[in-house]
Amino acid sequence: MTTATQDPAIDGVTENEFARPASPFMRPVEFIAAMLMLSVIALLLTGVISRYVVNLPIIWIEEAASIAFIWLAMLGSAIAIDRNEHLRLTLFLQFxxxxxxxxxxxxxxxxxxxxxxxxxxxxxxxxxxxxxxxxxxxxxxxxxxxxxxxxxxxxxxxxxxxxxxxxxxxxxxxxxxxxxxxxxxxxxxxxxxxxxxxxxxxxxxxxxxxxxxxxxGxxxxxxxxxxxxxxxxxxxxxxxxxxxxxxxxxxxGVILLSVPVFVMLGCVLDQTGMGKVIIDFLGSILGHVKAGMSYVLLTSLFIVSGISGSKVSDMATVAPALFPEMKRRGNKPPEMIAQLATGAAMADTVPPSIVLIVLGSVAGISIADLFASGFVVALVLLLSLMALARFRARHESMDGVKRANLKTVGQLLVIAAPALILPFIIRGSVTSGIATATEVSTIAVIYGLVIGAILYGGITYSQIYRMLVETAAMSGAILLILGTALSMAWAITQAGVGEVLAQFAVSMPGGAISFIVLSIAIFLVLGCVLEGLPALVLMSPLMFPIAADLGIHAVHYAMIIVVAMNIGLMAPPLGIGFYLACRIGNVAPDSAIRAVWPYIGALLIGLAIISAVPWISLSVI
Structure with missing residues (x-):
């Protein structure tokens, strides 16, 4: 999950061992935050049961959860400061x-x-x-x-x-x-x-x-x-x-209640090993072909992101499980980092993406529509990356690689099935309107804890407590960015900048096409510098009304800017996600920069297709 780092390019995003130990007087605060997180989950779960099981909604639950939520956010922000987990750019300090x-x-x-x-x-x-x-x-x-x-x-x-x-x-x-x-x-x-x-x-x-x-900094x-x-x-x-x-x-925002719960779900994924069993299963059916392990890496990121909703969790789960075998087959570490980084770039379009949830809240777009569209858009990006991986692996050595027999595949499928169905439960429930993203996130956490405890080695009370505190810290860091960015966006809007931008966009030759190209350029740059949530929260109140005036569907426009932002996030030399991938894969950024550009190009081709063909984004909503 998102924690502190000593990476020269970014602070705030890698493994826990780099974080400062908690200050003694913060331990009671951490305990309170953990209990607040537990209370949020308990309240939301009670609301789900009262609504769908006994058909007797409890009207005060949402209000009580909202009170616990803002206290969780503010105490979590303090914990993030104590742990040095607030996102900051340190690329320029190294010079x-x-x-x-x-x-x-x-x-x-x-x-x-x-x-x-x-x-x-x-x-x-x-x-x-x-x-x-x-x-x-x-x-x-x-x-x-x-x-x-x-x-x-x-x-x-x-x-x-x-x-x-x-x-x-x-x-x-x-x-x-x-x-x-x-x-x-x-x-x-x-x-x-x-x-x-x-x-x-x-x-x-x-x-x-x-x-x-x-x-x-x-x-x-x-x-x-x-x-x-x-x-x-x-x-x-x-x-x-x-x-x-x-x-x-x-x-x-009530819809933001799902953010800390999905963060908690990512912690559960890490601790229980649910991600690894998915990777093992995919390896058994794809690992015997050329570029097979690249397919497994990219597909694993696609599926695992549907459980955790976190790019950090995705990469930290997939890389250790696959990199040793990929190296044995002759894959070069820079190439592996390129695939890891660009594969994670599609994570924010795969439900239950925290970015999509926040964007839906800020821009007033249906979360169900964003989830349905994001799944299809991510498939386009996945196919673009897999096609390039296959071409670059045409000389890969397959000596000694054997196809797994049906018995092995079947055994791994049985083991992985409970984990595999979780992302489809999440997507299906939200997109079909059975439950809201907040309700589904709560059910998914309980499901993950129960399945992890029964089938995947169990989980201790101390691990659960650490996950609750970690969730509070990460959620606090996210929500403080959201609060200050929205206040900044409000100031810009009140100054009339939105009207000026709208007039400029309307006066541009090419109309909607020119505005889409301009938006892609803006979010590519902002993705490099600001990371995902700040860029979206800051610009969405300005850009979506203009897109609507130009006749661009909100969901289609949302997919365009989220993908563009993610590409910028992974693009060196400023893209902070790229440095995160290098850190997780233990590869020097200098050696990985050249390898990542062809994959950035594949993502840009995918983005061009998504932008030019609105049907891709809108066909399933």
Whole structure:
């Protein structure tokens, strides 16, 4: 799952052993977060049983789950800071001298802390105002729910201070404080000018300032937050109070309840070995042909992603199981990394993709339609990659490779069947309308735990507890990005940028075709720099209305931008997913860069087909 790393290109995404040990005073917080995660699952499961088994819906369950959810998100964000698990770009820091890098990282910490210091009083004010609103079902003040926001901010600030004391020199911190204070003073003094130039100030705060923060290694969620807060404070008369409200709205969507549950499902997949039995079965039926192990790798990523919903989990499950045999057959490690990275690029279109769930929430698109379309789109990408793998494996040595007999295949099928049917249960239930993504995610977790305990070696209580805490941390990191990115998108929209973009798109020669090409270019670049969720959350409120005006179906457009974003995510030299694949496969990025480009090309061909033929995306909805 998503954790911290020392990779020179990216922080926030690889194995647990690279994470900092938990601070002693955070253990009670981790326990509370684990219990909140357990409560969310229990509440959702109770809701499913009451609705479908006894046919007596309990009206307050959704509200109670929503309260637990936002507390889980905010405490999880704090745990992610303690574990150094917030996603941040560190590619540019490696080019700095050790001394300059130390000062830059200290300044990044101070900037994040300054953002929290500025928002904490506003968050408490927001909580007080919400105390006058009573919830519909539980009849309690809404402040019980939103008090999670200032609590999380205070915890994060304390942890940033602790981290700064432990990791930074006092001199570096003082320099960082001076830099942030000086920048704040300059922006405050220039405030009348920023207000006078109107929307031009958007470029200064929401492009230039955010870019500077990204390059300096500030966590992505804080980059968006710093840019938005600075814009509101120094270039508008809008109170920062509004930003907290937008963050609350961005992190509180009922449909987002499925995000932490699917994250939990990915942990279950890792711990129980359900992914490995699927790989073993696929190897028995495909491993004897040329490019067979490449087929197994790509198909495994396709199927496993339908269980975990996480690219990190997908690659970490598949690579260790397949790479040794692929090496024995003469496959070169750079080629294997290329297939691993680009195979994972289709994961965000295979249900139950967390990206599709969030995109559906932000853009107001049916999750069932996105799931149905994403499965077909991923098949197109899978076939493109398999065709290239077969061509490049035409000289592969098959000496000593034997076809598995029917008895072996049958035995492996029996073992793998309970795991194989899980992704189809998820897809079928959501796309047919039997259950929502949130309900299915809950059922899938219980199914995975029971099947894993009975058939795949069992799972201990300590492992379950660690999975609950890990889920809280990863979910908190995701949802904080979502909250700050949505507040930034709101600021951009309120400034009228959407109307300007719409007029520009309409005036472009070629109409819808030109807009699709422009969108692909935008999301390829954003995928390289921002990773999936931030790019989609930031741009979707701006781009989808334009697509609708040009007559582009929302589901078709969603597939185009998600695929483009994923290709950018895996494209070197900036694509952070590429470095993640190299880390998991233990291959130097320099040696894998040349091998990955043909597979990037195959994905681009697949994207061109998907873009040119809307029927592919729309035929199953």
């Amino acid at each position: 700095l001298s050790p001394r300059i890098r130390a000062v830059t990282e200290a300044t990044a910490l101070v900037a994040a802390a300054a953002f929290l210091i500025a928002l904490i009083p506003v968050a408490f004010e927001y909580t007080y105002e919400e105390s006058f609103i009573t919830s519909a079902a539980l009849h309690i003040p809404n402040s019980w729910r939103v008090a999670a926001i200032p609590t999380g901010f205070v915890l994060m600030l304390a942890l940033l201070a602790l981290h700064a004391i432990r990791e930074c020199r006092i001199a570096d911190l003082l320099i960082g404080v001076l830099i942030v204070a000086a920048a704040t003073g300059i922006l405050w003094a220039a405030s009348p000018l920023f207000i006078a130039i109107g929307n031009l100030s958007l470029g200064i705060f929401l492009v230039l300032l955010v870019a500077v923060c990204l390059v300096a 500030v966590p992505i969620a804080f980059c968006f937050g710093i840019g938005t807060l600075s814009y509101l404070a120094f270039a508008t008369h809008v109170p920062p109070f509004v930003m907290v409200g937008r963050m609350d709205e961005g992190m509180s």
